[in-house]
Amino acid sequence: MASIKDVAAEAGVSVATVSRVLNDHPSVSADARTRVLAAVKTLGYRPNAVARSLRTDQTHTLGLVISDVLNPYFGELARSVEEEARALGYSVIIGNADERPDLQDHHVRSLIDRRIDGLLVSPTDGGSPLMLDAVRAGTPMVFVDRWIPGVAVPVVRADGRAAVRELVAHLHALGHRRLAIIAGPAATTTGQERVVAFREALEAYGLELPETYIGQGDFQAESGRRVTEGFLDLPEPPEVVFAADNLMALGALDAVRARGLRVPEDLALAAFDDIPWFVHTDPPITAIAQPTGELGRAAVRALVDRIEGRPPESVTLPARLVVRRSCGENPTPVQRSTS
Amino acid sequence: MASIKDVAAEAGVSVATVSRVLNDHPSVSADARTRVLAAVKTLGYRPNAVARSLRTDQTHTLGLVISDVLNPYFGELARSVEEEARALGYSVIIGNADERPDLQDHHVRSLIDRRIDGLLVSPTDGGSPLMLDAVRAGTPMVFVDRWIPGVAVPVVRADGRAAVRELVAHLHALGHRRLAIIAGPAATTTGQERVVAFREALEAYGLELPETYIGQGDFQAESGRRVTEGFLDLPEPPEVVFAADNLMALGALDAVRARGLRVPEDLALAAFDDIPWFVHTDPPITAIAQPTGELGRAAVRALVDRIEGRPPESVTLPARLVVRRSCGENPTPVQRSTS
DNA sequence: CCTCCTTGTGGAATCGATTACACGACCTCG
DNA sequence: CGAGGTCGTGTAATCGATTCCACAAGGAGG
Known part of the structure; x- marks a missing residue:
């Protein structure tokens, strides 16, 4: 050459x-x-970009470490990140952490070794020493979707609290009183927050969220199935299950079907993270939709601002409720699915 | 540092x-x-990996250029590619071509500039000058899923012909005689092959595939919708639509629903590329499943063989039919969905 | 006409690693 | 005891770019 x-x-x-x-x-x-x-x-x-990078100490490459590429939510995030980065003259290397802190560390290390200009992370845990070191060492970083409390890194995420309140209002209007949640890992902010938001929304209606109605999931389909089976085995099973992500909702759907029960008649179902497929499931699933594309783009802009010496901004965008049929017919006309 | x-x-x-x-x-x-x-x-x-790469002329990085990360099939492919690459000590940079030859070229160029050790491509077209140049210049390359005829590059892909024959047998046994296909872009091998395989399978049953029953799609959901609407407007609409990929099947499902019709009673539906969601759609969709994970791993092994001086091998693995309910009840027990 | 400045160019240092080559110390064997 | 090896180490060249600095040529201004 x-x-x-x-x-x-x-x-x-x-x-x-x-x-x-x-x-x-x-x-x-x-x-x-x-x-x-x-x-x-x-x-x-x-x-030769390698030689150029060595000399200039810039690779024009961003790292993106997400927890699961197979989750359509992260797939869409990755896509929007790549698009915005390309528009700004950067390439993106994606690392798939599979919800495993060790894999996350592997990717972070490998990306830093490659001297990426900046890192976009959706942490799977509360913050490994490696990542904290990287922040301290000055690696430009931005958290997307999830973050690590107490670390001085800009965060780009969606606020689902209003949408969760809307969801609970919708469920309450349909007559549901026993509401359960399949939570995400406690180590992730999204895992915790969604439970808190749900509980607060319930309180506004004088409803409680007993411990037995909080199932511990890991954002994967299998855990949704397992937790839902536990709910169904309860002496007094819930009337509604709210899954903290789309894959666990899918697992829940499986569990209900496996018992020959029906959604929403026997158990209503709602999910955090809307995805195109929810329109086509049986029944279509009511979900809270994040502005995923906008999040990805905002995250890249914040990171590039940081890299190029401008002050980066944390961004919080609202999520919204998309009502379909998985919680019962005759939905209050809060908002209808369009597609 | x-x-x-x-x-x-x-x-x-x-x-x-x-x-x-x-x-x-x-x-x-x-x-x-x-x-x-x-x-x-x-x-x-x-x-510093950059300095090391400059000296050794190796980046221990592979490029993967696919046509659509949002398509779950490619998502799964990307995941298995990354896993196998990691096991062999390589990182992967993914480029999303969005079915656009210009974007594909952009990524190929950018990856070569970064001196990746080898390239995995699922070409969106018949071969741009840039890609042919790259092959001629000796860039280690392997085609996955799709390929470019007449180019001396190993190909790792699935052979769907047997599965398509099985599918047609299944459809025929259910009494369907008017079968239509939503084809992929003619510039892609998978786009062409699936039509040919379908036609050949039909011939074995003395059935024809008239031009009006071949709809031209582009592997995106919207084209599936459009083509299906065309089919339904025909004086004699088909009884079955076979979509050459999963997204177009989804579009077809939309089109049928939008007219207030039902699958499979009014129009049966089958798809190439099975994905987890097909179990949960209404109705569950009969599909031809590729051994996606195995394809990704085999592709990486072939590419790394080529990079490290061993003779690379083309690999063809069989796809298989997974019968669900979208083509009619009481399926012949060819093979049942397990999950 | 001489200085000073601008403009265009080349030489050489530099980035952070790898590696060929030279060299001194020590060991072994005839 | 000396020739020839082996072993461990350091010096310096090298990869392919960028960029500082020096310098020559030409123009402007006094």
Whole structure:
């Protein structure tokens, strides 16, 4: 593969001049410029990004560490992150942590070794020493969706509290009084927050959230199934299950079906994180939709601001309730699914 | 960030010795080794992968260019690729081409500029000059799922012909005679092949595939909807629609629903590419399942073989039919969905 | 006409690693 | 006891770019 020296030789100039042309530095004569550009074209020369990065200490690459690529929510997030990054001249390396802190650390380390310019993380846990070190060492970082409390890193996320209140209002209006939740891992902020928001919303209606109605899940489908079976085995099973993410909702749906029961007649179901497939399930599932694309773009902008020396901003966007049929017919017309 | 020089100074040895310890070269004294390792630990030193890559001309990074991360099929592929690559000591940079040749070229170029060791591509088209140049220039490459005919690059893919025959047998046994297909882009091999396989399978039953029953889609949901509406407007609409991928099947489902019709009573539906959600749609969708994880792993192994100087092998794995309820009740017991 | 400045260019240092080569110390064997 | 190895180490070249600095040529101004 041709190097800058080959181009210099072909154009009859020094490597310095070639470099100047390539980085359009002002003081290059028109003559030299055209000769260099011609040489570049005939040789099919492309600058070696590795060498350039070594010298400039910039890779124009961002790292994105998420917990599960197979979750459509994170898939969409990854897509929007890549788009915005591309628009700003950056590439993205995605690391899939699979909800495992050790894998998360592996990716963070590997990305830092590669000298990415900045890191977008949706932490799977309360903060590994490695990640805290990275922050302390000055690695530009932004948290997306989830975050680690007490760490001075901008956070870009959705606030679901209003939507959860709406959801509870909707459920209450449908006559449901025994409401249960499948929570996410306590180590994640989203895992905790959604429980808190749910409990607070219930209190507004004078309803309680007993311990038996809080199932411990891990954001994966299988845990949703397991927890739901536990609920159904209770002497007094709940009338509604609210899953803190879409995959656990799917597991819940499985569990209900496996017993020959029906949604919403025997058990109503709602989920956090809306995804296109929820329109097509049987029945279509009522869910709280995050502005995923906007979150991804805002996160990239915040990170690039930080990288390029501008003050980065934390961003919180509202989530909204999308009512479908999984909690009962005749929904209060809060908001209807459009698609 | 500490460099190898700092470590050398701290340990009281030369950089060469540090490098030898790090790459566990045999001729280093035990004494020097322990001093270097101690220095590495106290400084928290990590080798700069950029500098190392420049010198060794290896990045231990693979590029993966796929057409749509939001498609669960490619999501799963990406995941298995990353897993296998990680097991073999490589990282993966994913480029999302969105079925657009220009974006595909953008990513290929960007990956080559970054000097990735090899490229995994699922081409969106018949082969851009850029990609052909890359092959000619000797960039290690492997095609996954789709490929470009006439190019000397190993291909890892699934053969769906047997499964398509099974599907047609299943449909025929259910009494369906008017079968239509929503095809993928003609520029992709998978787009063409699935039509050919379908037609051949029909011929075995003395059935024809008229032009009006071949709808042109682009692997996106919206095109599935559009094509299905066209089918339903036909004077003699088909009894079955076979979508060449999962997203177009979803669009088809939408189109049927929008007219107040039902699957499978009014129109039966089957899809290429099985995904977890198909179990939960209304009705569950009969689909042809590719061994996606195995494809991803095989592709990585082939690429790494090529990179490390071993002869790479093309791999073709069989796809299989998973019968659910979207083509009619009482399915012939060819194979039942398990989950 | 001589200085001073601007403009264009090249030489060489630099980024952080790897590695060929040289060299001194010590060992072994005839 | 000396020749020839082996072992451990350091010096320096190298990868492909960017960029500081020096310098030559030419123009402007006194």
